[in-house]
Amino acid sequence: MIFKDMMTMLAEGTRDTLYMVLISTLLGYVIGLPLGILLTISDVDGISPNKVLYKILDIIINITRSIPFLILLILIMPFTKLVVGKSYGTTATIVPLTIAAAPLIARMVESSLKEVDKGVIEAAFSMGAGGFTIIWKVMVTEARTSLLVGVTIALGTILGYSAMAGVIGGGGLGDIAIRYGYYRYETGVMIVTVAVLVVLMQVLQWAGMLISKKIDRRRGK
Amino acid sequence: MSIIELKNVSKTFDAKKSNIHALSNIDLCVEEGEIFGVIGLSGAGKSTLVRCMNLLEKPTDGEILIDGKNLLKLSNRELRLMRREIGMIFQHFNLLMQRNVLDNVCFPMEIAGVSKAEARKRAKQYLDIVGLSDKAKAYPVQLSGGQKQRVAIARTLASNPRIILCDEATSALDPQTTGTILNLLKQINKEYQITVVVITHEMRVVEEICDRVAVLDHGVLAEVGDVKEVFKAPKSNAAKALLLERKIKQLEGDVANDI
Numbered sequence A: 001m002i003f004k005d006m007m008t009m010l011a012e013g014t015r016d017t018l019y020m021v022l023i024s025t026l027l028g029y030v031i032g033l034p035l036g037i038l039l040t041i042s043d044v045d046g047i048s049p050n051k052v053l054y055k056i057l058d059i060i061i062n063i064t065r066s067i068p069f070l071i072l073l074i075l076i077m078p079f080t081k082l083v084v085g086k087s088y089g090t091t092a093t094i095v096p097l098t099i100a101a102a103p104l105i106a107r108m109v110e111s112s113l114k115e116v117d118k119g120v121i122e123a124a125f126s127m128g129a130g131g132f133t134i135i136w137k138v139m140v141t142e143a144r145t146s147l148l149v150g151v152t153i154a155l156g157t158i159l160g161y162s163a164m165a166g167v168i169g170g171g172g173l174g175d176i177a178i179r180y181g182y183y184r185y186e187t188g189v190m191i192v193t194v195a196v197l198v199v200l201m202q203v204l205q206w207a208g209m210l211i212s213k214k215i216d217r218r219r220g221k
Numbered sequence B: 001m002s003i004i005e006l007k008n009v010s011k012t013f014d015a016k017k018s019n020i021h022a023l024s025n026i027d028l029c030v031e032e033g034e035i036f037g038v039i040g041l042s043g044a045g046k047s048t049l050v051r052c053m054n055l056l057e058k059p060t061d062g063e064i065l066i067d068g069k070n071l072l073k074l075s076n077r078e079l080r081l082m083r084r085e086i087g088m089i090f091q092h093f094n095l096l097m098q099r100n101v102l103d104n105v106c107f108p109m110e111i112a113g114v115s116k117a118e119a120r121k122r123a124k125q126y127l128d129i130v131g132l133s134d135k136a137k138a139y140p141v142q143l144s145g146g147q148k149q150r151v152a153i154a155r156t157l158a159s160n161p162r163i164i165l166c167d168e169a170t171s172a173l174d175p176q177t178t179g180t181i182l183n184l185l186k187q188i189n190k191e192y193q194i195t196v197v198v199i200t201h202e203m204r205v206v207e208e209i210c211d212r213v214a215v216l217d218h219g220v221l222a223e224v225g226d227v228k229e230v231f232k233a234p235k236s237n238a239a240k241a242l243l244l245e246r247k248i249k250q251l252e253g254d255v256a257n258d259i
């Protein structure tokens, strides 16, 4: 394979991977953030306890999380086809990635929000704050560092999943690694592709941690 | 009319083994403009009592009247409005750690829908009152305990309260800082005619700032009266025990000084 072609392929693969990962994580938060908030407030020591709601969400999330990603990918293919029109390629992969991301994100949001000091929430209630203010201005804002660490973890996990989607022609770097490394025995291409994945993961991790530290006011300035 | 009136208030917590009667049939009046103390040993129900006064804790039985209005009959919205008139400060300050001092003081005004510019202007005045103008841009983590409590006091002032409830507001502070915070509360009480309810397990706090005091003993109101009278001639066993404890502490202090 010509060097120039390989570079083009890797560049396109990286672009596709980033596209899948970023969009899926974003959509994952669109679903997972409200779910995580609901879990937090409906739990027994939450601001509006609701045993039934908590239990239902809890079970749904546990079930979704215990399905291995590759199985999920195949299980929901008909659904994916319904939504996107086809069941392979980058855009189609966003569907299973989002479904895998949402429950993971919901759990991470839940654990971040539960770290918020009960006393501060109580103080806000004593000032006459309503539920909405408490959730956004106290819980989410106070937990922002931890929430951002969660975003970093979610991005990393989804990046890993997106590579797995390569097995069924999911597009992106994982797809390239499998096509060239597994089917065509071009180990060189595979190694370079994996190296790019490693670098992507490192950059995400590093940037995420840097930002979350930067916005944390609890360590003085 | 009393500004705070509790009528036959009881609070029972459901526990696995047996129910906990945190408060039993409390009748109590706090008059406008006074500094009212509630004292009792740990677990006596002091926090539960004061948390009933703004309905952070819902009593199992009885009525809570603020200015003659029954809190238990208010709608959610009315309760939120009412809570703005009842400030509260806590043992562990409960400041927003991700906001600086000025923005912490602005928070209650944000809740009340005051414009940002107006809120900032007023927040600076409240910081001035508590003597922390120079720390407006600092974050809570950079402050000492006493300074944090001053911010918390400025924050309660920001909602223009008629009542301030203090739950062990000085218990996390050293004796000297306790003194300055108590003086600040006294000054606010005098200058702004804000009624103050202080919950404490320290006799010293009652002695230094309270006009009247209630003694709680295992959820029962053992005694209420002028601080001077209760100190001179305690009627209940709980009050006698607390006074004795105070005397022993003083003696220990004297002995320590002699050595």
Ligand SMILES: Nc1ncnc2c1ncn2[C@@H]1O[C@H](COP(=O)(O)OP(=O)(O)OP(=O)(O)O)[C@@H](O)[C@H]1O
Pocket: B013, B014, B015, B020, B021, B022, B040, B041, B042, B043, B044, B045, B046, B047, B048, B049, B201
């Ligand atoms: N949320 C709760 N659930 C169950 N029991 C509770 C709860 N809150 C308080 N109690 C119980 O009610 C009783 C009174 O508690 P409270 O916190 O009012 O006491 P206190 O006088 O403030 O004590 P301290 O000086 O230690 O703060 C205690 O026996 C306590 O264990």
Ligand SMILES: [Mg+2]
Pocket: B046, B047, B048, B168
């Ligand atoms: Mg207490």
